[in-house]
Amino acid sequence: MAPMNRPLLNRRLAEFGTTIFAEMSALAARTGAINLGQGFPDTDGPEEIREAAVRALREGHGNQYPPGPGVPELREAVADHQLKRYGLAHDPDAEVLVTAGATEAIAAALLALVEPGDEVIALEPYYDSYAACIAMAGGTRVPVTLRPSEGRYVLDLDELRAAVTDRTRLILLNTPHNPTGTVLTRDELTAVAELATERDLLVVTDEVYEHLVFDDAEHIPIATLPGMRDRTVTIGSAGKTFSFTGWKVGWVTASPELTAAVRSAKQFLTYVASGPFQYAIAEALRLPDTYFEGLRADLRAKRDLLSDGLARAGFEVYRPAGTYFVTTDIRPLGESDGFAFCRGLPERAGVVAIPNAVFYDHRDAGAPFVRFAFCKRTDVLEEAVARLRTLAA
Numbered sequence: 596m597a598p599m600n601r602p603l604l605n606r607r608l609a610e611f612g613t614t615i616f617a618e619m620s621a622l623a624a625r626t627g628a629i630n631l632g633q634g635f636p637d638t639d640g641p642e643e644i645r646e647a648a649v650r651a652l653r654e655g656h657g658n659q660y661p662p663g664p665g666v667p668e669l670r671e672a673v674a675d676h677q678l679k680r681y682g683l684a685h686d687p688d689a690e691v692l693v694t695a696g697a698t699e700a701i702a703a704a705l706l707a708l709v710e711p712g713d714e715v716i717a718l719e720p721y722y723d724s725y726a727a728c729i730a731m732a733g734g735t736r737v738p739v740t741l742r743p744s745e746g747r748y749v750l751d752l753d754e755l756r757a758a759v760t761d762r763t764r765l766i767l768l769n770t771p772h773n774p775t776g777t778v779l780t781r782d783e784l785t786a787v788a789e790l791a792t793e794r795d796l797l798v799v800t801d802e803v804y805e806h807l808v809f810d811d812a813e814h815i816p817i818a819t820l821p822g823m824r825d826r827t828v829t830i831g832s833a834g835k836t837f838s839f840t841g842w843k844v845g846w847v848t849a850s851p852e853l854t855a856a857v858r859s860a861k862q863f864l865t866y867v868a869s870g871p872f873q874y875a876i877a878e879a880l881r882l883p884d885t886y887f888e889g890l891r892a893d894l895r896a897k898r899d900l901l902s903d904g905l906a907r908a909g910f911e912v913y914r915p916a917g918t919y920f921v922t923t924d925i926r927p928l929g930e931s932d933g934f935a936f937c938r939g940l941p942e943r944a945g946v947v948a949i950p951n952a953v954f955y956d957h958r959d960a961g962a963p964f965v966r967f968a969f970c971k972r973t974d975v976l977e978e979a980v981a982r983l984r985t986l987a988a
Contacts, residue, residue: 673848716766
């Protein structure tokens with residue numbers, strides 16, 4: 596076969612290579628290091644929910660193509676969840692769409708709502724699929740950087756306002772925020788909402804960590820704020836809340852017009868997915884409050900275990916108000932290059948982490964920061980903390 600005379604990869608995706616998660620997970624496997632890089636639990640979620648999936652399989656629920664918008668039981672459960680938790684009333688038939696995880700929901704929303712040349716504001720650092728999905732939609736990403744201040748990452752509202760131009764189409768939010776662990780406050784969200792209504796912008800908000808908030812932090816869906824109900828696409832997911840990340844069950848809630856738009860793109864991505872698991876997640880969303888309270892308490896204890904251990908090892912630690920990630924600054928250890936630090940950490944200390952710079956357009960702004968995941972068994976975290984003590988020595 597003669598060599599091609601032009602690049603094979605679409606120019607929109609040329610900047611995106613193999614994800615850092617694949618690289619660091621391979622490094623963990625090769626070295627036998629504890630993998631605190633990729634954000635997936637190392638234990639399964641509730642046994643009764645796993646059994647609900649088995650029951651659905653055995654009873655033939657979802658073994659063939661489920662309905663394109665998602666099975667009615669799950670759409671109703673999502674609508675009930677939004678109403679019970681946040682007072683957001685949604686028609687399960689017209690305003691709820693089930694997706695193959697939150698990643699597909701993000702892709703479908705951006706493909707549906709962004710025209711080539713539109714600008715999309717995203718809070719930097721951001722989940723790596725945001726940049727790729729904006730690129731696939733032909734949009735231009737405009738990062739607004741969250742910066743550390745007094746122990747948390749904060750949104751500069753003046754910088755956000757300055758980022759809006761006549762070409763801005765939407766703001767892509769993520770709260771609780773991965774990777775920084777910050778939870779946007781009511782004042783921050785109110786300012787975003789006022790800006791969106793003033794400039795007639797859409798908002799796509801990734802809220803997959805909605806139940807993973809700690810201490811005095813409160814998750815506030817921006818769709819609950821004045822003027823936002825009909826201009827917001829809210830994205831949720833079962834993976835983080837119920838520790839079944841491999842099931843890939845996510846959802847969109849929005850006005851009928853926005854839901855229909857997202858569905859128009861989603862139907863040409865996976866069409867449908869996760870049939871039997873949809874029935875199980877419908878049951879999971881109806882678990883009693885004690886489940887969600889127990890999840891938060893368990894993760895809060897693990898957050899504190901890892902955060903305290905990282906601080907003793909010499910890192911500056913930004914203790915998260917949400918998610919299951921801890922961001923650290925490696926400069927107190929005499930380091931400044933997060934990539935080099937993370938690539939050497941498995942040999943030095945037998946632990947894998949992720950350099951935050953991969954989540955930035957402005958790589959220099961993220962260079963000295965490193966992310967660790969604490970959604971692991973307590974004994975695994977204790978062993979990781981013991982290994983990291985060698986850095987202090």
